[in-house]
Amino acid sequence: MINSKNELVKIEILTEKKEWNEFLQSVDDYGFYHTYDYHQISKSESDKAVLIKYTNNDIFIGLPLLIRKINGSDFYDAISVYGYSGPIGSKTPLNFNTSNYEQTLLDFFNKKKIVSVFVRLNPYLTFQNILFSNLGESSYFGKLSYLGKIVNINISKPLEIQKRDYQRRLKTHVNKANRLLTLKIAETKEDFQKFKTLYYENMKRINAKDLYFFSDDYFESFNSSKDFKTEVLLAIDNETKKVVSSCMFIKTNTMVQYHLSGSDEKFLHLNGTKFLIDQMRIKATKEGYKNFNLGGGLGANENDSLFRFKSSFSDEYHPFFVWKLITNKEIYEALCKKNKVHDKESSFFPLYRLNE
Structure with missing residues (x-):
């Protein structure tokens, strides 16, 4: 027109x-x-x-x-x-x-x-x-609503500057994890199955809603898509050789997105998820990405444990809004x-x- x-x-x-x-x-x-x-x-x-x-x-x-x-x-x-x-x-x-x-x-x-x-x-x-x-x-109800902050690691900065912004307790956990864990990039069906198993265990542990128990087709669609790049990282305990944590990350243009994760409850003390986020930070920086979006808290809540966990990696926040229209x-x-x-x-x- x-x-x-x-x-x-x-x-x-x-x-x-x-x-x-x-x-x-x-x-x-x-x-x-x-x-x-x-x-x-x-x-x-x-x-x-x-x-x-x-x-x-x-x-x-x-x-x-x-x-x-x-x-x-x-x-x-x-x-x-x-x-x-x-x-x-x-x-x-x-x-x-x-x-x-x-x-x-x-x-x-x-x-x-x-x-x-x-x-x-x-x-x-x-x-x-x-x-x-x-x-x-x-x-009647058309407006922007602020829900909370999301956490970003600016990975266009030098690696040492990025880690300098970690909270002190996180630095201690990551340094310890680097001594006790080994990184593996998921490549085989067995690797991806281990990721899914740990993810489901994590959802059960936190009493997640049914909608978060994604189907096998959901995960397979991520692996097969050419619209974006999916990477799954595994943390292996050096002593037992078991996979103790796993994370799925999505890469598009200049952005890396922390998407899903899971850990073996018996090995939570090894801080495998923190280790894997840190490893992806290093990997993505070397590959030339600019931002690493960790997301926000549960329901965009800035006061819950999930947000506190993510904000220990960076104090760079972006405001998250939703738009509602009737x-x-x-x-x-x-x-x-x-x-x-x-x-x-x-x-x-x-x-x-x-x-x-």
Whole structure:
């Protein structure tokens, strides 16, 4: 379409791998959470993975989402994949007017009967906050919400400077682990099976929800994807020769992402996970990567043990935001009423899915 200011504005829905990847190659930066393969890995059988491409003359913005049918209704909602996703695109001028993008996106959601949208933003792509700063402000629940900090190790710094920023207790643990453990890069089926076994044991130990007990297909999809590089590292106890810890890391462009890990409960005192993160830090630095994203706490909580563990590696933090939008207040509230959900004080979104 062409708007009143003679700007050529267009919305395209990309669903095929070839066109999705071509778009990724045309943007300034993206992470593995934006890739076609990760969306296919993350979606349920009934979800539809789309990349909403907005073009305005020489400016283009892509928003990847999973579109979901709302059970028992004729409506849909949209959510980003788990992780750090959000919009990506070409460089936008400092004076870029977001109003056209906002209206075009809102029109699309309404046309497709999408009642609500939930997007996890990428803390490394600051322009995302600008795009969403006004979008939906006049709606019932359209806003940016700060959830907490994520921890980054700046691996563009010299290795000795990186380690200097470790907390003192962590340095002691890593130095001890370097004497007691040996690094192995997973290569065989047996290596990957050991990683999965330790990961599942870890999830049982912390009473994780069922959704975190990923299938074999999930793990195999990571290993086979060409959209990003998956590396699994194993820590082997020098005395018993047993694999005591394992971690999965994902590499894309200049970023390394700490994704999943697990440890043998009998060997937690060897600090295998700390050892493996430190080993990946060294490896990725030598390979030329720039950032090592460790993520945040459980539910982005800055006060839990997981965040304290990660922040012992670095005091460089990035703010993590999510964007929540209700496009149709009347239908949203009707769905909440139908599903017998009335707690408007709850932070769960969309609220009508609270009891699913």
